[in-house]
Amino acid sequence: MNDICQILVLAYRDHAEAMRVSAGLTIFGHSVDLVFVDRKVEESDENIEQAELLELSGIEPVSLVEDPNLDNISYTQFNDYLNRADHVINL
DSSP, X not given: OOOOOEEEXXXXXXXXXXXXXXXXXXXXXXXXXXXXXXXXXXXXXXHHHHHHHHHHHTOOOEESSOOTTSEEOOHHXXXXXXXXXSEEEEO
């Protein structure tokens, strides 16, 4: 049995926590995608620190909303992320 999962983390309310959780899930060997759903990611010290963890974890986050610091995806692409996920986590 393969315990490696494709996990999709959706960041709604707490972007820093979503980044932290996403990076943490990679410790178990899971493949993790992170999508920012509700607003542009603020450039706070906490978010910058968590973004560094994402980079170390090999996670390249994307956004459904216009954000100059992230790749933006369409709703069609978002649907693709949902379809390939074994689990979805909303934060």
